Amino acid sequence: MEPPPAITLAIPTYNRAALLRQTLECVARQDLDPASCEVLVIDNNSLDDTAAVVASFACARHAPRHVLETRQGLDHARNRAIAEARGAIIVFADDDILAEPGWLRELTAPLAADRAGHIGAVGGEVIPVFPDGLPAWLDGAHRPLAFRPDAGPLGPAQVPMGANMAFPARVFAAHGGFTTALDRQGKALFSGGDGEMIRRLRAAGLEIWFAPAGAVRHQMPASRLTFHYATRHAFDSARSRVVDRTGFPPGPGGPPFGYLSSRFAANIAKAAAFALAALFQAVLLQTGPARKSLVRAWRSCGYLYQIPRSLFGKL
Numbered sequence: 001m002e003p004p005p006a007i008t009l010a011i012p013t014y015n016r017a018a019l020l021r022q023t024l025e026c027v028a029r030q031d032l033d034p035a036s037c038e039v040l041v042i043d044n045n046s047l048d049d050t051a052a053v054v055a056s057f058a059c060a061r062h063a064p065r066h067v068l069e070t071r072q073g074l075d076h077a078r079n080r081a082i083a084e085a086r087g088a089i090i091v092f093a094d095d096d097i098l099a100e101p102g103w104l105r106e107l108t109a110p111l112a113a114d115r116a117g118h119i120g121a122v123g124g125e126v127i128p129v130f131p132d133g134l135p136a137w138l139d140g141a142h143r144p145l146a147f148r149p150d151a152g153p154l155g156p157a158q159v160p161m162g163a164n165m166a167f168p169a170r171v172f173a174a175h176g177g178f179t180t181a182l183d184r185q186g187k188a189l190f191s192g193g194d195g196e197m198i199r200r201l202r203a204a205g206l207e208i209w210f211a212p213a214g215a216v217r218h219q220m221p222a223s224r225l226t227f228h229y230a231t232r233h234a235f236d237s238a239r240s241r242v243v244d245r246t247g248f249p250p251g252p253g254g255p256p257f258g259y260l261s262s263r264f265a266a267n268i269a270k271a272a273a274f275a276l277a278a279l280f281q282a283v284l285l286q287t288g289p290a291r292k293s294l295v296r297a298w299r300s301c302g303y304l305y306q307i308p309r310s311l312f313g314k315l
Contacts, residue, residue: 012081030105034061121171123210126218166214243306278297281293
């Protein structure tokens with residue numbers, strides 16, 4: 001009987017066939033032995049030609065397997081990958097990344113060397129790139145993680161990105177899969193599944209590592225650099241931070257009322273201040289700064305929306 005692969009690379013995807021093709025081209029060039037690595041594309045109800053794109057790589061060095069997950073949501077797709085995976089290490093990657101041939105080897109090296117089982121997850125560097133250019137008003141808004149220059153454990157407040165993260169498969173058997181109430185579903189930009197999983201593993205005494213050499217380039221196309229997208233992302237990111245801080249569902253003591261009340265009051269002031277700043281900047285025809293101020297005001301509105309909901313244990 002053929003031995004199982006050492007690594008399972010899982011790529012959840014939803015209606016991004018063109019970007020997925022570029023990602024799979026990079027996957028095909030990985031310098032691992034094909035027998036040691038399986039590739040799963042978890043198709044979360046895509047309506048484009050995702051399945052055909054996956055099929056076009058059937059003869060690639062690292063040929064992907066198409067898996068359809070009909071329950072909508074990123075964490076449903078991730079959990080399906082966990083159920084399908086045969087590797088001792090499961091790598092999750094976004095469908096819009098670009099990577100050098102040594103990416104998977106570098107990302108998984110700390111886990112491969114972790115004989116004592118102290119590491120619960122390893123995040124790699126995520127470097128934003130802009131194939132359609134970066135609007136001037138967004139300059140500085142997207143940066144690499146840059147947690148540390150060498151491979152090693154992260155601090156308690158540092159959380160790697162789910163776009164490029166590896167886990168030993170055993171942690172899911174011991175601690176469960178991703179919480180499906182969190183993270184993206186269809187076009188919604190809510191997040192939090194990554195942070196909730198990392199928090200759970202840390203609570204179990206496991207270390208979270210960063211491997212800067214296991215880097216990917218994260219493509220940010222023009223559709224993700226619009227004012228509309230920025231405001232939606234700011235609003236949902238703020239909601240996600242509240243849920244990440246309070247837990248979902250809240251712990252035995254309920255949500256932290258002191259934290260929520262102080263954040264609510266602070267964000268009333270912030271929302272008003274940034275809205276007034278945007279108005280003043282617009283009058284002066286400073287459109288770029290006005291947009292930035294409105295995005296920050298909308299982020300505060302996300303806090304104001306989610307805090308009352310979290311007090312009652314709702315998303």
